[in-house]
Amino acid sequence: MTTSPGVENAPSVTRAGVMIRTLDQGLWSLGFFVFNVTAGVSLTVSEFASLSVGAALGFIAVGTSRAWGIYAPIVDAARIGIRPEDSIDRWSSWRGTVAFATVVAMASFVWIGRGGEWGYAAAVAALAAAMVIADLPRQILVIRGSYSRAALLAALYATGALLAAGALALGIDNNALLPIWFCTLLIVLVAGLVFCGKATSTTKSDSHFSVAWRITAEAAYLGFGSQIATLLLYLIQDDNATAGIRFAYSLVFAPAFVVIQSIQPLVFKQFATLSAQGTRAVLAVSVRWNIAVALGLGLCGLIGFTALSTVFDDIGPTTALPYVVPVGLAILSAQTFEVALMATRFFVSPVFTHRARLASVLIDVGSQSVGVFVGGAAGLVWTLIVLSALRVAVSVAMLLVLPRRDRTGTA
Numbered sequence: 001m002t003t004s005p006g007v008e009n010a011p012s013v014t015r016a017g018v019m020i021r022t023l024d025q026g027l028w029s030l031g032f033f034v035f036n037v038t039a040g041v042s043l044t045v046s047e048f049a050s051l052s053v054g055a056a057l058g059f060i061a062v063g064t065s066r067a068w069g070i071y072a073p074i075v076d077a078a079r080i081g082i083r084p085e086d087s088i089d090r091w092s093s094w095r096g097t098v099a100f101a102t103v104v105a106m107a108s109f110v111w112i113g114r115g116g117e118w119g120y121a122a123a124v125a126a127l128a129a130a131m132v133i134a135d136l137p138r139q140i141l142v143i144r145g146s147y148s149r150a151a152l153l154a155a156l157y158a159t160g161a162l163l164a165a166g167a168l169a170l171g172i173d174n175n176a177l178l179p180i181w182f183c184t185l186l187i188v189l190v191a192g193l194v195f196c197g198k199a200t201s202t203t204k205s206d207s208h209f210s211v212a213w214r215i216t217a218e219a220a221y222l223g224f225g226s227q228i229a230t231l232l233l234y235l236i237q238d239d240n241a242t243a244g245i246r247f248a249y250s251l252v253f254a255p256a257f258v259v260i261q262s263i264q265p266l267v268f269k270q271f272a273t274l275s276a277q278g279t280r281a282v283l284a285v286s287v288r289w290n291i292a293v294a295l296g297l298g299l300c301g302l303i304g305f306t307a308l309s310t311v312f313d314d315i316g317p318t319t320a321l322p323y324v325v326p327v328g329l330a331i332l333s334a335q336t337f338e339v340a341l342m343a344t345r346f347f348v349s350p351v352f353t354h355r356a357r358l359a360s361v362l363i364d365v366g367s368q369s370v371g372v373f374v375g376g377a378a379g380l381v382w383t384l385i386v387l388s389a390l391r392v393a394v395s396v397a398m399l400l401v402l403p404r405r406d407r408t409g410t411a
Contacts (some may be wrong), residue, residue: 018266020147023263027154028138029254034161034182036250040175040243047120049239051178052246054124056106058131060223061104065132067219069093070139071268072212075345079211086377088140090200093322097136105129111231123178130185137192142265149195153188160184196373218341218357225364226334230381232372240319247320248327253302256296260335263289268342276345285342286399289312293335301328326381331387335393340395344365356398360391 036055040048040304105125111123134157164180179305234241267289274281301324318341320327337360341353362389371383 017147020151022153024154027158029257031157031161033160033254034165038165038168042177043167046241047241047244050112050236051124052230053111053234054128056227057104057108060227061100061132063219063223064216065097065100066139068096068212068216070143072215074272076211093136097133101129101132104132116303127178130182134185134189137196138383140196153192156188167245174325179270205281215261218354221357221361228368229313230367238377248323252320252324253300253331256300258295258354271342279347282343287341290336290339294332297328297332331383333388337391338393344398
């Protein structure tokens, strides 16, 4: 295993590290937020709905890419006593990311282009692939503890978004938005490659690939389940509902995403570190993090609902109003379930978490499909509410059982 001098190998997460990491995710989320709002204002409802599908498929691929190249090596390394900072296999991570980006580009092109808009479908497909590939360098830097370098990449992304919004406000052709977005991601990717350097790890346990495939499959299941609402609404050609769901995710709950996405990788690192102390130490962190997530989402939902029904009344984003509550509950239940699986992963066989994710996604996809095709957007809303309640109950049950397990009794 080799490391480069530029990699910061802090043994624990400091308060300054959390602040810089939050700034990093805040700038990255600001970039996506500005690009997304600019697209919502400048594109037609049909174009924005198509872009939402590309983004949804991109999010699935980002999750699988992180699982293969980031989370799986951390879990595998923890089992053989290697720190998370020294766990990333650079070449394996990049091969996986390129593969997932290729798949998502093809899926986006076919899904969106079936209506005949093949040129626009190609542009969205290229953008979705770029989102996947540009995400990896930041994630590698975060796990290595190079939070300041990750924040610089996020600053580049936010700057590109603000420049794009300014250019369109000054009268640049709306068709320039997607190319500007794509080029911004390419710049971030190139800078990320330079920042990551050549540091890599070649240390793996005998069960590495088994662990990696299961964790990656779980991420794919979970990602597909979390984005199925957007895909289904687009499938039944309800562009207003598709746009409304996307606005609810990317506008109303965007501030909460900043905190969740910035700190959750650090929580995962903390789980890996505390796993040697037993289940109760991991459980304590799980409970505190779940409470913080619930409070943050509740605050965003309240502010967003009030703003959409007053200040933004009769403006494009108001299409999100019927979806604030169900989307908020869906995000909360998904995060609670994710934390429960993260906490138990270090103490149970990988087969358990794999089956838990698969069961969750099958229920998600099946019930939401029935809800949409029977009741349309209204059917989806009620389905999301019921599913969220069930998922929270299962997550709480998993965390309550966790203290009864110990490392010596698990595979």
